[in-house]
Amino acid sequence: MTCTVLLEMRFKKEAVDGMAEGFKGLLPDTRSFEGCIEVYPTQNQDDPQVWVIVENWTSRQAYEKYFQWRVDRGDIDNLASMLEGEPSIRYFDRIGA
Numbered sequence: 001m002t003c004t005v006l007l008e009m010r011f012k013k014e015a016v017d018g019m020a021e022g023f024k025g026l027l028p029d030t031r032s033f034e035g036c037i038e039v040y041p042t043q044n045q046d047d048p049q050v051w052v053i054v055e056n057w058t059s060r061q062a063y064e065k066y067f068q069w070r071v072d073r074g075d076i077d078n079l080a081s082m083l084e085g086e087p088s089i090r091y092f093d094r095i096g097a
Contacts, residue, residue: 001056001074001094002030002037002056002057002058002059002093002094002095003056003057003059003060003062003063003091003092003093004054004055004056004057004091004092004093004094005053005056005057005060005063005088005089005090005092006052006053006054006055006063006088006089006092007052007055007087007088007089007092008047008050008051008052008053008054008087008088008089009051009052009053009079009083009087009088010050010051010053010083010084010085011049011083012049012052012084012086013049015045015082015083016039016048016049016096019051020043022042023041025055027039027040027041028073030055030066033056033069034062034065034067035058035059035061035062035063035066036055036057036062036066037054037056037057037058038054038055038056039054039056040053040054041051041053041054042054045060047052049084051094060091063091075091079089
């Protein structure tokens with residue numbers, strides 16, 4: 001069963017302008033990682049500091065393997081330095097309705 005992951009982050013005001021370019025550099029590796037079906041960033045229309053990365057994976061385990069790879073590379077620490085507060089990661093199953 002596929003897993004939808006919502007990664008919600010609030011960026012520091014000074015970091016927002018460069019984030020689109022930053023994700024252009026990061027997301028090709030994400031898209032080619034085993035188990036990734038789709039990933040794209042979204043930006044809140046009413047509060048541009050808030051972004052949600054929408055990800056679809058073959059399983060939660062595939063995402064967790066990917067996330068650990070990002071931790072090991074130092075990407076998560078680098079991203080955290082640009083955030084106000086902690087990110088929110090939520091996992092969802094698709095419902096056949």
